[in-house]
Amino acid sequence: MYLMLFTVAMFTLTSINDKYAVSKCGYNGSQLTFIMAAFSALFLTPFLFTPLVDKTFTLSPVTFLCIGIMVLAKWCEFAMNAKILTQMSVFELKAWMGLTLFISYFYDVAAGVQRLSALKIGFIVLSALGLIIIASEGKQKVNYKAIAIPLVIYIGQSFAYGYAVRISAGHISSEIALYIALIILALLLIPSAKPLKLAQNREGMKGFLITAGVKLPNAAGLIAYNAVARESMTNYAFVMPMCLITIFVIDILNKNEKLSPTRFAGSILVVAGIVGSQLV
DSSP: OHHHHHHHHHHHHHHHHHHHHHHTSOOOHHHHHHHHHHHHHHHHHHHTTSTTSOOOBOOSHHHHHHHHHHHHHHHHHHHHHHHHTTTSOHHHHHHHHTHHHHHHHHHHHHHTSSOOOHHHHHHHHHHHHHHHHHHHTTOOOOOHHHHHHHHHHHHHHHHHHHHHHHHTTTTBOHHHHHHHHHHHHHHHHHHHHOGGGGGGSTTHHHHHHHHHHTHHHHHHHHHHHHHHHHHOHHHHHHHHHHHHHHHHHHHHHTTSSOOOHHHHHHHHHHHHHHHHHHHO
16 A cells, blocks of 8 residues: 555656646647656666666567557557547546456456455445546536547556566566666657757746656656556556546645535545555
């Protein structure tokens, strides 16, 4: 649980900075993804030389499969997100992400990591219901025909990344696989991101340095995220809903968001489901 909370704290900080990077600096998807990949890899480098990180590396088919899945998952996360959000709100998208809670839990059961528990399933349902309630407030007419495939890919990439972490054991350290994947992704994005122009954003060099600097806690969060996935795919799937609630609470405290009864009720259900699932 403590590892999950640390991951949530690091990713929440990164998410808040992403809002700044898009709204204040004016970065587009390719630029933001390039900064995430390039500077997360940069800040991961010193971690790779510490005892915290496994150094396993073999030239096996599974090694290349894990790296490939991670590159594809990270690219899909940002590319599909941009397409989906043209039709639905971020809260509605997070509600759909509740499906990964069930997929991940039954994967853990099949892998022998968790036992089948009606009570555990009940708490997962509770969290998923809370996400749906939160999303319902911003409900709009959604053209699902236009985003059906991107939505399936987006949901699938989240599970695929965790799956890559799980199968990497004995073949390649998940941190090394992520490090290589981030470098590959950054190189692929150079033509569209135009790195030499990143400091020419609306906030100038300050905006670039802030956005790039916050990738340090993001790197720490990614290491913790991988550790959570190695322990349990179910706990891994709970991290993003926890980030959603944390950001929502921060917005309320900053008076940027009005706490409606609907969102309050949904948030309580999500938190209750997460806490309950950790206790059973």
